[in-house]
Amino acid sequence: MDVETRQLQQQLSEAGQLPEVLILKPVTTSTNDDVREIAQKGIQSVLVCSARQTQGRGQRQRQWVSPEGNVYLSTLLNLRTPVDGRLALEIALNILQMPSLRKLNLQVKWPNDLYSPQGKWGGILIEPLSTQQVIVGVGINLAPIPAEQIDQHATSLAELGLNDISRIQLIAELYLAIQQAQEWFNHNSYQLASRFNHHAAFQQQPVEFEHHGGVAQGLFLGIQDDGAIQIETASGVEVFYQGRLRPQMPGQ
Numbered sequence: 001m002d003v004e005t006r007q008l009q010q011q012l013s014e015a016g017q018l019p020e021v022l023i024l025k026p027v028t029t030s031t032n033d034d035v036r037e038i039a040q041k042g043i044q045s046v047l048v049c050s051a052r053q054t055q056g057r058g059q060r061q062r063q064w065v066s067p068e069g070n071v072y073l074s075t076l077l078n079l080r081t082p083v084d085g086r087l088a089l090e091i092a093l094n095i096l097q098m099p100s101l102r103k104l105n106l107q108v109k110w111p112n113d114l115y116s117p118q119g120k121w122g123g124i125l126i127e128p129l130s131t132q133q134v135i136v137g138v139g140i141n142l143a144p145i146p147a148e149q150i151d152q153h154a155t156s157l158a159e160l161g162l163n164d165i166s167r168i169q170l171i172a173e174l175y176l177a178i179q180q181a182q183e184w185f186n187h188n189s190y191q192l193a194s195r196f197n198h199h200a201a202f203q204q205q206p207v208e209f210e211h212h213g214g215v216a217q218g219l220f221l222g223i224q225d226d227g228a229i230q231i232e233t234a235s236g237v238e239v240f241y242q243g244r245l246r247p248q249m250p251g252q
Contacts, residue, residue, distance in 0.1 A: 011172040019045035029055040031074035032137040071140040082131040086227040088112040090181040098173040107201040119153030197222035211243035
């Protein structure tokens, strides 16, 4: 066993959260796929982390650019109640509360982006294996992503001022944050709206919301306790559970 794996095992063991299977890899196709393969063997708790992915993916099977040196992590959650959209929000909020990140000016962009005023620095992908068992994947940009590799505003923890974090410490905190998020979800995501809206990107700003019925434009009011997004449009407040949120461009 290598030194980093031993260090991570020790940190998670001291926190009382050591998974049955813990694997650190230099490169993999997708950590979510790794966890899926392990879960099929009946393992109930697993953590796989890689420094690079060759086939990383995000929401709706979009490519997740996964260059060397960042954190790509996946784990397995067994929920008390069927999964819904609140789980990704809980995971994002608990990541923002990690000891290493608490002092930074960080936000959540509904429904699953780790965000800041400078752009996106991470993301969350939840892939259900059943109604109550899900794979949670988290990608974090530790270092800047070359602009030519991405199609949106992106930043990194280094650019946001976090330069001295131990990679193993960050992985441990991420895993513990996901476990804590599971507890919030299992307790019915108590007061989710007030907790989320405190960190919501674009709140009270003009936005566009792309959904299956078209595009809604208006003021982003935040979310409801059930995780749905609220937008004040010309015809009143509209509520959506699925779609893509983005700021409205000047002149629209």
